[in-house]
Amino acid sequence: xxxxxxxxxxxxxxxSSDNVFENVSFSIDTxxxxxxxxxxxxxxxxxxxxxxxxxxxxxxxxxxxxxSAFPCAVSTEQAQRPASEFLPEISPYCExxxxxxxxxxxxxxxxxxxxxxxTLSHGERTKILLALLFSCGEQFRLIDEPTNHLDESxxxxxxxxxxxxxxxxxxxxxRDLLDACTDHVLVLNRKSIDVQNGNFSVxxxxxxxxxxxxxxxxxxxxxxxxxxxxxxxxxxxxxxxxERTKIGFDPVKENDRCISxxxxxxxxxxxxxxxxxxMEKRIDRNIARQEGLLSDIxxxxxxxxxxxxxxxxxxxxxxxxxxxxxxxxxxxxxxLTFSVQQGERVALHGTNGCGKSTLIKAVLSHSGYAREPVxxxxxxxxxxxSGLIISYIDQDTSRLRGSVASLCEERGLELSMLxxxxxxxxxxxxxxxxxxxxxSEGQKKKLLIAASLLTPAHLYIWDEPLNYIDVFSRxxxxxxxxxxxxxxxxxxxxxxxxxxxxxxxxxxxxx
Numbered sequence: 001x002x003x004x005x006x007x008x009x010x011x012x013x014x015x016s017s018d019n020v021f022e023n024v025s026f027s028i029d030t031x032x033x034x035x036x037x038x039x040x041x042x043x044x045x046x047x048x049x050x051x052x053x054x055x056x057x058x059x060x061x062x063x064x065x066x067x068s069a070f071p072c073a074v075s076t077e078q079a080q081r082p083a084s085e086f087l088p089e090i091s092p093y094c095e096x097x098x099x100x101x102x103x104x105x106x107x108x109x110x111x112x113x114x115x116x117x118x119t120l121s122h123g124e125r126t127k128i129l130l131a132l133l134f135s136c137g138e139q140f141r142l143i144d145e146p147t148n149h150l151d152e153s154x155x156x157x158x159x160x161x162x163x164x165x166x167x168x169x170x171x172x173x174x175r176d177l178l179d180a181c182t183d184h185v186l187v188l189n190r191k192s193i194d195v196q197n198g199n200f201s202v203x204x205x206x207x208x209x210x211x212x213x214x215x216x217x218x219x220x221x222x223x224x225x226x227x228x229x230x231x232x233x234x235x236x237x238x239x240x241x242x243e244r245t246k247i248g249f250d251p252v253k254e255n256d257r258c259i260s261x262x263x264x265x266x267x268x269x270x271x272x273x274x275x276x277x278x279m280e281k282r283i284d285r286n287i288a289r290q291e292g293l294l295s296d297i298x299x300x301x302x303x304x305x306x307x308x309x310x311x312x313x314x315x316x317x318x319x320x321x322x323x324x325x326x327x328x329x330x331x332x333x334x335x336l337t338f339s340v341q342q343g344e345r346v347a348l349h350g351t352n353g354c355g356k357s358t359l360i361k362a363v364l365s366h367s368g369y370a371r372e373p374v375x376x377x378x379x380x381x382x383x384x385x386s387g388l389i390i391s392y393i394d395q396d397t398s399r400l401r402g403s404v405a406s407l408c409e410e411r412g413l414e415l416s417m418l419x420x421x422x423x424x425x426x427x428x429x430x431x432x433x434x435x436x437x438x439x440s441e442g443q444k445k446k447l448l449i450a451a452s453l454l455t456p457a458h459l460y461i462w463d464e465p466l467n468y469i470d471v472f473s474r475x476x477x478x479x480x481x482x483x484x485x486x487x488x489x490x491x492x493x494x495x496x497x498x499x500x501x502x503x504x505x506x507x508x509x510x511x
Contacts, residue, residue: 002030004051004140008059011050018430020046023059026195028169028186030065030140033162035178035200036171038188039426039470040442044171048142069142070133071126079118083128086117093136102131105164107157121352123154130158134165141168147177148467149395151352151493173471175200175496200471235275303424303453303476307486309342310458312385315487316340316363321380323358332358333508335380340459345481345488347498350508356491357395360463363489364392391457393465397444400436404447407436413454421450425473442468449477462490466497 005027012019020043028034036044050057051067068091078086087094100110106127112120113128120128126146133141143162147155155177162170162181169186172178178185178200185203187194196203317339322331333355340346348356364370366384369392400407408415419432425446431439436447445468452460466474478500481488492498498505 002064003027004030004065005062006059007062009050009057009061010059011046011055011057016430018428021057024193026186026193028184028195030063031166032184033166033182034169035182035185036169036188037178037185037200037203037471039472040440040446040468041426041428041431042188044188045144045440048144048169048171051142063140066139067142068133068136068139070144070146071129072132074117074129080116082114083117084113087128087132091132091136094132095135098135099128099131102134103127106131106161122149123151123157123352126150126154126158130161138167141165143168144171145173145468146170147172147174147493149352149464151350152495153351155493155495173466173469173474174494175471175474176494303421303480305453305480305484305486306456307460307484308389308456308458310385310388310487313342314339315342315385315388315459316489317381317383319381321359321362321378321382323355323362323376323378325376331379332376336506336508338504338506340487340489342458342487343485343503345486345490345501345503347502347505348489348491348508349498349505354508356508357463360461360489360491363461364390385458388459389457391452391455391460393448393452393462395463395467397441397448400439400444400447402437403435404432407447407451411451411455413451417454418450421453422446425450425476426470440468442470445469446473453480458487460486460488460490462488462492464491464493466492466494 007025009021009024010019011021036047038044046055048069049055051061051063052069072090074086074090078089084096087099096113099113103110103112108124108127112124117125117128130143130146133143146158146162150158155174159177159180162168162177165181170178170182180199182199183197185194185196185198185200187196187203194203196206198206318336320335320337322333322335324331333350336359338346348359350356358376361370361374362376362378362382363384365374366382367388367390369390404418405415407413408418422432423429427443427446431443436444439447445465449465449469452462452465466477469477474494474497478497481501488501490501492501
């Protein structure tokens with residue numbers, strides 16, 4: 001066992017006014033199964049890049065081990081070839097027999113090594129790159145969001161695989177994965193960094209307890225400060241009134257006073273003023289104790305939604321419905337019969353490639369919301385309510401170009417409201433002035449979610465909206481959807497989110 005020591009680390013991107021890390025120090029053990037948690041844009045992927053030596057920084061990072069990262073870059077030219085051919089180009093330490101052993105632990109055969117990489121599914125590509133990561137000798141592994149775009153069965157395989165491994169940092173927003181695979185957490189809070197023993201749920205329970213204590217302490221200090229200020233103000237007023245009686249008095253009405261009384265009044269006033277100064281010092285001490293108490297609290301801002309009410313109860317109806325692409329003579333999925341009733345949140349569940357997104361395209365096409373023509377033929381019935389207004393989140397973020405203001409203009413959204421929702425989802429204010437193509441994938445997804453929330457609709461169709469979205473934002477969205485109960489048709493492989501949100505689940509079986 002050895003340690004990775006980070007001391008006074010400071011780093012900021014060129015052209016940015018704020019540093020990502022500033023005078024950060026902590027240590028981690030290289031045999032830990034370390035979960036890396038933080039909001040989008042806080043610097044998780046940046047820190048992994050610093051460990052890999054990709055950027056210059058001030059401070060020191062000391063480690064007695066080498067680092068290897070997932071996912072590694074696969075060029076367009078390499079992707080056209082089988083993995084068995086190009087993996088030695090990526091890592092000279094890769095041995096094919098070890099790759100085969102690792103793949104067997106991931107539930108895959110060696111066969112996928114000999115097919116062109118670009119013909120493999122997301123799950124198969126992920127498993128090859130994970131097997132490569134753990135086939136390259138004794139290194140500390142840096143794993144960045146391995147379950148994005150994976151269906152539930154592939155996620156389960158990855159979860160089982162990583163549960164049997166150690167010596168890695170795992171960046172993930174999948175709460176089930178973090179709970180199953182980690183024994184320590186490294187957390188980028190709002191103002192500090194925590195390293196703690198336990199998985200995500202243990203950390204979250206401890207954090208809620210600490211936050212409750214901090215808020216109680218803050219309230220106690222706030223009340224004490226209020227009392228002290230009232231007492232100080234009252235004592236100061238008494239001192240001022242007392243001081244004004246030193247000069248001038250009516251010898252008839254105040255026959256018990258004489259000139260020598262002035263010294264007594266002065267001493268009494270001085271004593272009162274001393275008490276005021278002592279109270280002010282106590283106020284300053286209480287204010288100092290308050291500082292930092294609430295700095296790391298994740299205030300989950302309450303989002304709002306304005307779903308429309310349709311005059312029909314049944315929003316979408318399928319009867320023995322299936323589709324077939326022109327390139328194939330087989331239907332994409334077995335005939336489906338179900339409906340989406342107003343107020344229902346219907347989850348489409350199944351493996352990658354089973355036809356969930358195709359079904360969504362059919363609904364969009366029948367409602368007049370398809371962005372491009374469909375290339376399949378339908379069999380059976382797909383009916384949508386007349387005048388249906390849809391708010392749609394696509395998997396694809398590549399269309400996001402230009403400024404946030406241009407997106408608002410294109411979709412008829414109010415810029416200030418969109419920016420407010422993005423800020424509530426944890427997006428930094430400085431990020432909103434950048435072009436959308438410069439956003440991280442998580443920030444792009446938040447932009448699409450914010451635009452959807454700002455669009456009043458009868459039906460919200462979300463196709464894998466949570467890829468790259470941080471844990472805190474996922475919990476915000478869960479609270480929002482349960483509170484406003486919009487009518488939804490959605491695809492999401494985050495098991496915990498789907499179980500929390502779905503009122504009905506449609507499973508796609510084998511064709």
